[in-house]
Amino acid sequence: MRRFECSVCGYIYxxxxxxxxxGLAPGTKWEDLPEDFxxxxxxxxxxxxKPLGETAAPQPAIKRNNxxxxxxxxxxxxxxxxxxxxxxxxxxxxxxxxxQRLIEEMEAYSALADYFKTKGMAQGVTLADTAVMLNxxxxxxxxxxxxxxxADGDRGALRSLIWSEKVSIMLQSLLxxxxxxxxxxxxxxxxxxxxxxxxxxxxxxxxxxxxxxxxPQYKIVEIERR
Amino acid sequence: xxxxxxVRLCGKDCMCLYVCPTGATNTExxxxxTAKCIPGCMACxxxxxxxxxxxxxxxxxxxxxxxxxxxxxxxxLGRSKVQQEEIAAAVAATTDSAVTRQFAEALAKSNLRMAExxxxxxxxxxxxxxxxxxxxxxxxxxxxPDFPTDAVERLLNQLHKTPDQN
Numbered sequence: 001m002r003r004f005e006c007s008v009c010g011y012i013y014x015x016x017x018x019x020x021x022x023g024l025a026p027g028t029k030w031e032d033l034p035e036d037f038x039x040x041x042x043x044x045x046x047x048x049x050k051p052l053g054e055t056a057a058p059q060p061a062i063k064r065n066n067x068x069x070x071x072x073x074x075x076x077x078x079x080x081x082x083x084x085x086x087x088x089x090x091x092x093x094x095x096x097x098x099x100q101r102l103i104e105e106m107e108a109y110s111a112l113a114d115y116f117k118t119k120g121m122a123q124g125v126t127l128a129d130t131a132v133m134l135n136x137x138x139x140x141x142x143x144x145x146x147x148x149x150x151a152d153g154d155r156g157a158l159r160s161l162i163w164s165e166k167v168s169i170m171l172q173s174l175l176x177x178x179x180x181x182x183x184x185x186x187x188x189x190x191x192x193x194x195x196x197x198x199x200x201x202x203x204x205x206x207x208x209x210x211x212x213x214x215x216p217q218y219k220i221v222e223i224e225r226r
Numbered sequence: 227x228x229x230x231x232x233v234r235l236c237g238k239d240c241m242c243l244y245v246c247p248t249g250a251t252n253t254e255x256x257x258x259x260t261a262k263c264i265p266g267c268m269a270c271x272x273x274x275x276x277x278x279x280x281x282x283x284x285x286x287x288x289x290x291x292x293x294x295x296x297x298x299x300x301x302x303l304g305r306s307k308v309q310q311e312e313i314a315a316a317v318a319a320t321t322d323s324a325v326t327r328q329f330a331e332a333l334a335k336s337n338l339r340m341a342e343x344x345x346x347x348x349x350x351x352x353x354x355x356x357x358x359x360x361x362x363x364x365x366x367x368x369x370x371p372d373f374p375t376d377a378v379e380r381l382l383n384q385l386h387k388t389p390d391q392n
Binding site: 081082085086087088089091092093095097101102105107112121126127133134136141144145152160161164168171175178183185186191194195198199200221223224 | 230283290292293295296298299300301302303304305306307308309310312313314315316323324325327328329330331332333335336337338339340341342344345346347348351352353358360361364365372373374377380381384385
């Protein structure tokens with residue numbers, strides 16, 4: 001009997017236990033699960049599960065060839081930041097002010113985020129373009145960033161990467177499905193986004209806690225159709 | 227350092243009302259009146275049986291330093307997520323399908339949350355940090371008529387009162 005772990009939320013499917021509440025009796029083999037089997041906790045597809053017990057080959061650290069750090073300043077040169085990146089930094093800092101109950105400062109950072117956001121609009125693009133970039137993140141970007149964070153013992157950076165890698169794997173599976181099914185993918189389901197880590201879930205209701213960052217339900221928002 | 231009440235945790239145990247020497251905790255909207263609150267008093271924090279009241283710090287230590295390699299990689303990945311957010315937002319703004327728009331809006335929000343978190347961990351954790359101050363100072367060079375210079379000046383004045391404050 002083997003065990004398979006969801007690479008998004010960590011749920012383990014144990015062949016010996018099965019999943020009786022979904023009609024999968026104890027002893028049901030992994031290959032006998034239906035192709036539309038999804039993780040009972042986070043609804044990620046069968047393809048993101050990994051067999052347990054096999055140690056994955058260590059990923060070689062892949063260095064990117066677009067260094068953005070100039071000089072000796074450890075936070076890099078701000079002139080290398082795009083408008084969209086400054087917008088994301090400012091909206092993050094606005095939330096930091098909100099957590100510190102600095103409301104005027106939150107509004108000021110939000111005004112800056114809004115200004116820079118309008119300067120970075122893309123044109124003539126499709127969701128397939130994001131899928132290409134996402135696949136590159138998952139194939140290379142996360143491994144390189146995790147190697148750097150691990151080498152420096154930077155647990156904060158590593159935490160951000162572990163969460164966003166799980167979210168990215170879920171997004172990749174949804175973009176794959178959307179490429180095949182189109183709008184039918186969402187015909188009978190609601191769509192929820194975790195307002196903390198960005199995890200996307202399809203289903204009838206938001207989960208009790210986010211499967212990735214474990215934040216409670218009230219911070220998971222439904223994206224309405226309009 | 228005023229007190230803050232988390233309304234989600236407040237069990238209406240009322241101990242804060244009994245111990246507050248100024249009546250700052252007794253408000254109709256449950257928000258502690260910072261004008262009345264005695265900084266550092268702690269009476270309500272210590273008395274609350276639900277652990278719903280905490281003190282908001284006045285000062286924060288410098289944020290943890292980042293290695294150049296971590297900054298490079300977090301920025302590269304953050305840039306990718308920002309670009310994916312911009313693409314998804316553009317699709318949401320232009321598609322004729324309400325369902326595609328719904329999905330694209332979810333993707334845009336998801337990518338923005340990831341970008342914020344990844345870039346925050348590139349040296350922008352703390353709004354009061356020297357890194358944030360440098361970013362704001364560089365923005366003062368922006369002379370575009372629609373640029374909210376007043377917001378930058380307010381942040382530099384209120385969050386960064388002294389040059390050596392982190």
